[in-house]
Amino acid sequence: MKRATLGLSTLALAMGLSAGGSAMAANQAPTLTPEEFEKAKTMYFQRCAGCHGVLRTGATGKSLLPKDTLKKGTERLSRIIELGTEGGMNNFDDIFEKADIDLLAKYIQNEPPVPPEMSLEMMKEHTKQFVALEDYPTKPLHGRNWENFFVVIERDAGKAAIIDGDTKEVIAHLDTGYAVHVIKGSEHHKVDHPKDAVGRFWYTIGRDGKVNKIDLWQTPDKMLVAETKMAYDARDIAVSGDGKYVIAGGYWPPHFVIMDADTLDPLKVVSTRGINVDGEYVNEARVAAIYTTPNESTFLVAVKELGQMWQVDYTDLDNLRIEQINSAKFLHDGFFDPSGRYFQIAANASNKMVVVDTKTRKLEALIDVVDLPHPGPGANWIDKECGQVSGTTHLGVGTVSVWGSDPINKPDQAWKLCYEVETDGAGVFIRTHPDSQYVWADQTKHPEVEVQQSVQVFDKDTREIVKTIRVTEEEGKVAVHIEFTQDGSEAWVSVWNRKDNSNATGEIVVYDAKTLEEKYRIKGLTTPTGKFNVHNRINHVT
Amino acid sequence: MKRATLGLSTLALAMGLSAGGSAMAANQAPTLTPEEFEKAKTMYFQRCAGCHGVLRTGATGKSLLPKDTLKKGTERLSRIIELGTEGGMNNFDDIFEKADIDLLAKYIQNEPPVPPEMSLEMMKEHTKQFVALEDYPTKPLHGRNWENFFVVIERDAGKAAIIDGDTKEVIAHLDTGYAVHVIKGSEHHKVDHPKDAVGRFWYTIGRDGKVNKIDLWQTPDKMLVAETKMAYDARDIAVSGDGKYVIAGGYWPPHFVIMDADTLDPLKVVSTRGINVDGEYVNEARVAAIYTTPNESTFLVAVKELGQMWQVDYTDLDNLRIEQINSAKFLHDGFFDPSGRYFQIAANASNKMVVVDTKTRKLEALIDVVDLPHPGPGANWIDKECGQVSGTTHLGVGTVSVWGSDPINKPDQAWKLCYEVETDGAGVFIRTHPDSQYVWADQTKHPEVEVQQSVQVFDKDTREIVKTIRVTEEEGKVAVHIEFTQDGSEAWVSVWNRKDNSNATGEIVVYDAKTLEEKYRIKGLTTPTGKFNVHNRINHVT
The missing domain is CATH 1.10.760.10 (Cytochrome c-like domain)
Structure with a gap:
């Protein structure tokens, strides 16, 4: 190691310290x-x-x-x-x-290196078209029911698998960024809806900030149609209601980027560095999650460390309107109520669910839950007593918290805890379907292998756990994330080969959503985690 | 100087460099x-x-x-x-x-020290009341015509002088922050107007970030009623139309702070670090100027290095709405048209005037002017050909640019250059009054002493310079900044004792606004620069 003799003041300056002392x-x-x-x-x-x-x-x-x-x-x-x-x-x-x-x-005992910024110009250099816009097909090039496709994250392979939900065939493994975190499609939207191909285009965001566009109408070899990179570290992505824009959020640099949904050309970058709800400046104010609001022409950007939800209006990018909605720290992931008006997101350091009213663009409520809420795609259903309810799993404890979420028809129950379900272990994801009697929760965060490998299912009416399902018994594998098919007849659970993560030894286990019996195992997947059913996601079926 | 032997990697890390090489x-x-x-x-x-x-x-x-x-x-x-x-x-x-x-x-050959942040808590520690709210008088404690008071910056003394515009008496020298940059009062506002004492309270912002509140109804010894500090380096301040809030903008930290106008308690801090109009991150994105919009419940915040005007809605601080309006770099200072709807601000690195429509909260126009526009308080008047016009001086050249500013009645002339007036030298401030035939411009930036010490006056109808007025002939003094009295009968020009800046050898020269003859010299002022006539400022008389 080469050494240099340096004036202490130089070092102190570079570190922002006064000369002497702590340096x-x-x-x-x-x-x-x-x-x-x-x-x-x-x-x-x-x-x-x-x-x-x-x-x-x-x-x-x-x-x-x-x-x-x-x-x-x-x-x-x-x-x-x-x-x-x-x-x-x-x-x-x-x-x-x-x-x-x-x-x-x-x-970690050395000073952290300061990571570089990323300009709009740099992002443009990463933008590529694999299929030119004029060569996009005008109808699906395959006879499959693409609205029941599942887009599945193969986390450690840096791939997204496309699975036919009707036939269970894995029809493609698409090369995406490192550890894709979320994949989102163009969704149905109440306000304006010029695109006739909602659900056709899907967008992946890698932890390395790489964005890929997928065209489900293409033949499997050509489904990956465009690519860009909008950060060095990123977590979430969304598509505007009008299908014109894609927005992705960076962990580093802490910013969000609005791109042309056709070409992935970056159009607008907005920094999320700011002052948190306690009045302190946060340099690393990261975008934890981004959503399209179903009823308004806006995005919701969760700025984790600020404890603020930013509602970003995409109707005029040059005169960009943002509501900076104060809530609680640290914002993580969330989901809409069935009306699409209210957004419910975990503030996991505060053990609260935050509710934003996207119509008034204001904070609606804070709900006290337990240790580290994490709903993932979330779940909404009808409870006999509380009416419309929503629920979350928790990273810190084996509890599903359920609260009223219908302020119009059940104002007395709204945003108040209705009941809790004790599960065997802390989990990451909860999921249900309007046509199912049951709510499913994983237990991925529990230290014991048997619990990690099991999901639990409870009944919407009795509020009781009706079945604990051991999804796998193989060493180094855990059960994670549930997604239903288009018609709600099946629930799919991932077996994440966490240890043997460079081989395709992961699988998805398909359950009959009524009998809760195993139907099928989809094999040949590398570290499958999140799964996105086209129909359910674009219609906000939770 | 003590020296320490340090691993090169440590230094490189602290500086954000890779090991070796440029360090x-x-x-x-x-x-x-x-x-x-x-x-x-x-x-x-x-x-x-x-x-x-x-x-x-x-x-x-x-x-x-x-x-x-x-x-x-x-x-x-x-x-x-x-x-x-x-x-x-x-x-x-x-x-x-x-x-x-x-x-x-x-x-400047050493690495710049990283300046510290300033939290809301730290600001609160600086907040003091010199007069308790309950002890505020309910009517003026003096018989003076306080609506014709002038509040005058005594720049290098760190003071604000209060001058009776009727009698020309200097009635107070109030201790404010280092090099007060701007002083603003509570203004008349079209939307809501609950305070019956508009113009009574004035707020100073020092270059050291110190904010002082002045009560013109008090006796001179008690006029300074409250104080806080919102930054280490700051430039501008404004009062909300409803009189509830004061907002001040920081150069460092780059942020704006909304305070309670009664107590100066800081309520809300918003960072202005962001992405500029070219798509690049700017850490030092400074607030150059802040204004209250006369017709809307918003502030306009000019974020200099971003080239963005932020229109900040103050009706709900917890769900803060901001329009980030893209314009041009580097934003500096501006003024409203007579309707109060359009705001015209210099983007001096782009040699443009930027026009913002505060009703639509969007960019209205960009007007090409010449080298480094700087209007200061600006000037609006009626031109026989172009109708309603507005004008600016320039820091870089002896030119006054005049453009049409009435898009409703004169859409063909609006936001287009009407004419230019050549002056002897580059200046900082332009000023007029509706009841005056003339427009005044200073020439403070010109290198020659004779020109620096003279202001020029042109006729609104002939567009010709009618008089060059040598305001002072004393060495080390320059003429700067013009302000009219309430009735427009007098124009006041500062003699800034730039060199002998620790003594009260500066003065204000009072001219008859009709005859352009000298009437009076107000002496005993230390480095007087900006002057604010209560009536003209709170009624947007430009």
Whole structure:
């Protein structure tokens, strides 16, 4: 390692410190070679930044700045990474080698590198058309029922699988970005609806900020029609109600980007750096989630660390109207009520569900739930007592919280807890279908293998768990995420091959939604996680 | 100077550089002692940051980052600071000693220190009431015609003078922040107007971010009634049409703050860091100017480096609506048309006037003018050919540009150049009054003393200059800024004692607005610059 003698003031300036004093602490940080540093930086980005932040100032996870890590030292930090903590940190000994864990422990005692910005020009350089617009087919080039297709994230393969929901055939594995996080289609919208091909185009967002456009009318070899990159780290994407725009949100840089839905050309970038609900500036104010509002010509952008929902009007990008709606920290993921007017999103550091009224563009309510709510696609159904209700799973505890969500017809029940269902373990996703009697919840976050591998199903009328389904018994695999078919007759659950993640040993298990019996296993998938049924998603069927 | 041996990677990380390579350049920067560094930092902040930015990335002035300054070296940089440049940089040899110029030249070759943020909590700690709300008088405690008071900036004294416009008496010198930049009162507003005491309360913003509230009904010793601090560096302030809120804009941190107009309690902070009209992220996106819109319940915030006007609706601070209106760089200062609907602001790096329609909350027009437009309070009048017109002076050239500004009655002339008036020198401020035949322009930016010390007056009908008025002949003094009395019978011009700036040797010269003859000299003022006549300002008389 090359060393240089530098004036302390220079270093202090670069770090924003006054000369002398605290800058000395940096001396104690373990030195890494440039190669080690680059390796650790990549590992950190892929596995740690999601919770601890690219700038390491903490969010869902703790701050990992040198002021916090130096006092712990390499040995203690290594053990934490290896075994996890009771505070909610996962163990990583099944993913990283011991030497790599030590490397990470050393890395996080050094100052975090400042990641680069990304300009609109840079995004434009990434934009490519694989199929020219004029060559798009005018009708489907296959005879399949594409409205019952499932678009499935093959997380660690960097692929999206297209599965025929009628025949269960995997008809394509499309190359998308690293660890695709969400895939969304052009949806039905009440306001204006010029496109006759709603549901045809789907858009993926990778954790590396790569955006891909999928055309379900194409033959499988040509379904990937366009690509761009809008960030170095990203999580969510949405399509405008008029089908004209795609919006994607960055973790880093912290911004959202509005693109032409035809070509993925980036049109507009808006920074989400800002002042949080406590009045403090947050540099790493990340876009956790983005949604299209079904009744208004707006997007909803959840700015995680600010505790603000930004309702972004897309009718005039040059005179961009945004409502910055104060709510609670840290915003994560959410879903609409059946009317499409109210959006319900988890503020998981506050243990609250936030409700936004997209008509008035104001905060409607805050609902107290339990430890770390996480609804994923969410679930709405009719309860005999409370009327229209909505529910969420929790990352921190095996509880499904259910609240009234119909302020028009049931104002006394609205935004109040109706009941809770105790499950065996903390989970990530809840799901149901209007034609199903049941609500399904996964338990992916529970430490015990048997619970991780099981989903639980409860009855909408009795509110009782009617069945615990062991989806897999194979080592290193967990059950995650439920999605129904178009007609609600089947519920599909992913078997995520978390450990053997470079092979296609994951599967989707298809259950009869009435009998709750296993019907079929769709094999040959690499780390399948989220699944998106075309019909259900574009019609907001939750 | 203490030195420490540090791993290069640590420094590179802190600076956001990859290990090796460009970090080495920092080695060549001249070393300063902590005392020298602090002194240079203060000098830079007070005299250089306005144009070059706190982060030294450049704006009106050039970038002064080490990558740009190191190749010039101390000697060349010192000469530039001493003598100025043809590119528009002032000479500083009349303000700084030679040793201080050398110190600055060394300082700017080092990495800029990262300035701290300022949270809402920190602002609250600065908030003080000198007079309790319940002790505010219910009628004026003096018999003066306070609607013809002038509130005058005594720039380098950190004071605001209150002058009785009827009697010409200086009735108070109020302690305000360092180099107060703007003072604004509660204005008449078409929408809602619950306060019966419009014009009574005035608010100052210092370049140090200090905000003071002045009560013109008080006796002079008690006129300063409240104080807070909302930034480390700031430029503008405004009062909401309903009199409830005060908003101030920061240069650093780059944000705006909405305060309770009664107590100056900070209520809401919004960051203006963002993406500029070219699609690039700007960390130092400064608030150059802030205005209350006369017809809407909104503020207009000019975010200089973004080239965006933000129209901020103050009717609901928790669900804050903002229109981010794209225009041109770098936004500086502006004024309304007589209807109060259209706002006209200089984008001085683009040599354009930007027009915003505050009713539609959209960009209305861009008007090409000449070198560095700067209207200050601006001027509106009736031209025989073009109808309603508006005009601006320019920092870069001795020209007054005049354009049509009545799109309702004169759509063919609207937002098109009507004519230009050549003056002897570049100026900062233009001003007129509806009852005056003349338009006045200063020439403060011209290098020649005789021109600097003169203002020029042109006739609204003939469009010809009718008089050049030498306001002062004393060395080190310049003529700047014109303001009319309530009835338009007098025009007041400041004599700014730029050199002898720690003594009260500045004055205001009062001219008969009809005969253009000198009537009176108001003496005993320290560096008087901007002047605000209560009646004219609160009624948008321009």
